[in-house]
Amino acid sequence: MLKKGTKMYSILTGNCPRCQEESMYEKSNPYALSKIFSMNERCSHCGLKYKIEPSFFYGAMYVSYAVGIAFAVAAFVISFLFLDASLPTTFIAIVGTLVVFMPVIIRLSRNIWINLFVKYDATSVKKHETA
Numbered sequence: 001m002l003k004k005g006t007k008m009y010s011i012l013t014g015n016c017p018r019c020q021e022e023s024m025y026e027k028s029n030p031y032a033l034s035k036i037f038s039m040n041e042r043c044s045h046c047g048l049k050y051k052i053e054p055s056f057f058y059g060a061m062y063v064s065y066a067v068g069i070a071f072a073v074a075a076f077v078i079s080f081l082f083l084d085a086s087l088p089t090t091f092i093a094i095v096g097t098l099v100v101f102m103p104v105i106i107r108l109s110r111n112i113w114i115n116l117f118v119k120y121d122a123t124s125v126k127k128h129e130t131a
Contacts, residue, residue, distance in 0.1 A: 005120050011111040017118040019046035024114070030103035037106075046124035052117065057110055064109035071101055 002009045010017045014024055022045060026038040039050050051057070075097035080090040098105075 005122065007115050007120070010115055010120070011108065014107060014111055016043040016046060016048055016050075017111075017115045018048045018121050019043060019124045020120060021045040024050050024111075025107070030107045033103065036103050046121070048118065048124075050114065052114075057113060060106075060109040060113035063112045064105055067105050067109050067112070068098060071097055071105060 002012060004020050007017075009015070010020055013020075014028065016022055016024055022040075022043060024039050024043075025035075026040060027035040030036060041051070042049050072094045075094045076090060079085045079093035080087070085093065
């Protein structure tokens with residue numbers, strides 16, 4: 001399902017969108033809250049600069065909203081429709097889900113955002129090594 005070379009692989013693993021050889025983040029665990037926004041400056045394999053321009057990842061906030069809505073809808077469906085919880089309990093489940101998964105939502109939105117602008121290139125590692 002998650003084959004190297006697909007956008008989904010890069011988005012879900014947090015790997016470089018161009019070569020998919022290493023993580024974009026200093027710490028791969030999104031719950032290391034002090035390092036949640038800490039990214040490597042460049043990919044050591046293909047040389048891709050992750051912060052393409054100043055304030056590049058501000059656009060990820062818009063993606064974050066959509067991803068947060070998806071998590072909230074999933075929490076609603078599970079708690080209200082499947083578990084038959086009351087509306088106040090469902091609301092607490094939604095808020096709890098968003099709080100618990102906030103670091104994951106932040107990382108996912110950044111991964112989606114950069115993958116909108118950078119394509120996978122299997123030959124990029126070879127190009128960087130010869131340059």
